[in-house]
Amino acid sequence: MKVTTAKHAGYCYGVQRALKLALEATVGSEKPIYTLGPIIHNPQVVESLERQGVRAVNSVDQVDTGTIIIRTHGVDPKITVAARKRDLEVIDATCPFVAKAQQRAASLVKSGYKVVIVGERNHPEVAGLLAFTDNKALVVENANELKNIKEMNRVGVVVQTTQSIENLKNIVEGLLSKTKELKVFNTICNATSQRQEAARELSEMVDLMLVVGGKNSANTTRLAQICKENNKKSYHIETSDEIEEAWLDGIKHIGVTAGASTPDWILKEVIDRVKALAD
Ligand code: SF4
Structure with a gap:
């Protein structure tokens, strides 16, 4: 295997x-x-x-x-x-990438923009960003939420660093028809987009995909979602103990990825267990 x-x-x-x-x-x-x-x-x-x-x-x-x-x-x-x-x-x-997004949010408020934060309402990073706008920003999780929003004059967008570029694009597209002036700071960090792109590519090539990382980790959960979209046999696990032998039936090629908060030793344990089960 x-x-x-x-x-x-x-x-x-x-x-x-x-x-x-x-x-x-x-x-x-x-x-x-x-x-x-x-x-x-x-x-x-x-x-x-x-x-x-x-x-x-x-x-x-x-x-x-x-x-x-x-x-x-x-x-x-x-x-x-x-x-x-x-x-x-x-x-x-x-x-430092989060700090940059915080500074962007604060400077938008100072310049008179209504700030829109693209991100998960309950995520601590978003709570921090919100505080940098004196809690005046509007948090938008997805483009559907824009339906009930009235037209606005000057809008500035910042993004939770772990968001997907697709979600940002959809929200920005939705905002275009609702605003007279729209300024977008793409504050998604490269680490996130690189991991997402690499996971997407790999999940298309393999028979089964393992996404390793905390179940409470937003960026790992997003990787798991991306993999699932491309490969139905994608599993989000925290440790090697969660791998079920039955998953590997008839599988010839396994892809493994891990969230930005997953240590190398956990990733290695997963790879070792997969190899051991395959023997
Ligand atoms: S994913 Fe990592 S590098 Fe990127 S903003 Fe979060 S902590 Fe920073």
């Missing part, structure tokens, strides 16, 4: 950077270290960090002393201010 890994798969720059910052913080630290929410959407990595003394909390109010790490998704700037007021050391691991 042949196993092919997608050309772009696994940890992205932002996640690697955040994990490096978190691990560096543990060196010689006597004070407790926290992340505001799980540092990445991968339960196995979060557990591993916990073993190294980095614990996730939901709010700065839960922390009296020590260091708090802002994860790649970024946060409402008021949260950073509140943490510093409590004398906590703040390590800002907001991905």
Whole structure:
């Protein structure tokens, strides 16, 4: 059986950077270290960090002393201010691409645009982006939602970094007939589009596709959706234990991809298990 890994798969720059910052913080630290929410959407990595003394909390109010790490998704700037007021050391691991989208959103508001955020309403990155517009932006998840929106004068668009380009195109097309002036900042990051394109290509070539990553990871879930559209035999798994032997019946070529928050060791375990089952 042949196993092919997608050309772009696994940890992205932002996640690697955040994990490096978190691990560096543990060196010689006597004070407790926290992340505001799980540092990445991968339960196995979060557990591993916990073993190294980095614990996730939901709010700065839960922390009296020590260091708090802002994860790649970024946060409402008021949260950073509140943490510093409590004398906590703040390590800002907001991905630079997310920070760029936040700056774009803020500058659009300043220039008088109505901001539209293309993204998932309940995603923390979108909540952070919204805060950079003083909660004045309109969040649009898909083009269908534009039906009930009235005409607007000047609209500026920013995008949750893990969105698909197709969704952005559909929403922008829908906005064209609703706006007099439309400015679009495509803030989708390359890591996402590269992983999506590589997953799409590979899923078309193989008999079965495994998408590895947290079930709570937006970018992994999107990869799984893309693969499923091209290949009905596509499965989203978090670990190698979830692979069912029956899936491999009659399969000659397996494709494997992983979300931007999936570590290499989990991807390797999946590949090893597939190969072992095939023997
Ligand atoms: S997917 Fe892109 S924006 Fe998100 S953390 Fe990774 S590099 Fe940054």
